[in-house]
Amino acid sequence: MARAAVLGAGSWGTAFAKVLAEAGTEVTMWARRPEVAKVLDSEHRNPWYLPGIELPPIAATHDHRAALAGADIVVLAVPSQSLRANLAEWQGDIPGDATLLSLAKGIETGTLLRMSQVIAEVSGADPSRVAVLSGPNLAREIADRQPAATVVACTDTSRAEAVQLASATGYFRPYTNADVIGCEIGGACKNVIALACGIASGMGLGDNSIASLITRGLAEIIRLGVAVGAEPVTLAGLAGVGDLVATCTSPLSRNRSFGHVLGAGGTMESAQQATHGQVAEGVKSCTSVRALAAAHGVEMPLTNAMHQVCHEGLATSEAVGQLLGRRLKPE
The missing domain is CATH 3.40.50.720 (NAD(P)-binding Rossmann-like Domain)
Structure with a gap:
């Protein structure tokens, strides 16, 4: 045994x-x-x-x-x-x-x-x-x-x-x-995307918005993963898409719940209280993930927006406007 x-x-x-x-x-x-x-x-x-x-x-x-x-x-x-x-x-x-x-x-x-x-x-x-x-x-x-x-x-x-x-x-x-790298990148980044999905939910946005955030968030995760040596197929599996969907959509997810309070107009302090006094992992990870992406020349607009909301005082409404206002380009 x-x-x-x-x-x-x-x-x-x-x-x-x-x-x-x-x-x-x-x-x-x-x-x-x-x-x-x-x-x-x-x-x-x-x-x-x-x-x-x-x-x-x-x-x-x-x-x-x-x-x-x-x-x-x-x-x-x-x-x-x-x-x-x-x-x-x-x-x-x-x-x-x-x-x-x-x-x-x-x-x-x-x-x-x-x-x-x-x-x-x-x-x-x-x-x-x-x-x-x-x-x-x-x-x-x-x-x-x-x-x-x-x-x-x-x-x-x-x-x-x-x-x-x-x-x-x-x-x-x-x-x-x-693929240790792929599993870890997927696990670290999904918490940040879940914050964004929680914010969208708290603002009253619907399933189309959430699905769009999950999909574009996955694109960010894959870009970073490949840049640091992950296998893309790992991020299409349980440690990537699977973990991402569960964390972004479930009310049991601390990161989604934290973001929901922010999207509904709450403060960082009230969001922490709503998640039993614990700061969601994505709040801390968004800064380090953003820095890792910058070190490898990877563009991660969702992650950058979450960092600005959590650490630079950007209003959630402005973050959404910032993301929707990005230049049009092919998928």
């Missing part, structure tokens, strides 16, 4: 720990807050992030060393912009041949590194030990055992297959892929 350490007890970390346990993997979770670890361990529930969900008997601890001991798979389930600091604290206790699996979706601010690059740099692990998981994986639906598929990407096929086996259930179907 494989043994997994899940470091991070947010909604997705908790849901994925549930998947692993129900796939027959031995799981220990680490939670940053002692009170969360205590309730997870003794009551097998997480009322802070997945209220109403009964978990399998998963061990949980506030001591990362106890969680990491003997782990074959180390699941990194913390936000992208805090991954480096957390990993620096954990890296000395990670078993030497463990597969490091990233659930984080983002581009690191400042360095413009993808999460797998941050993991390899901080941990000193060979990149072939680093895997990423990405797809249309809304945590609440998966915790409810609603059918979903995902992609496990790793340059080492045997490691990808080991994670696949450790997480396959009757409701959760993982596929393997060697």
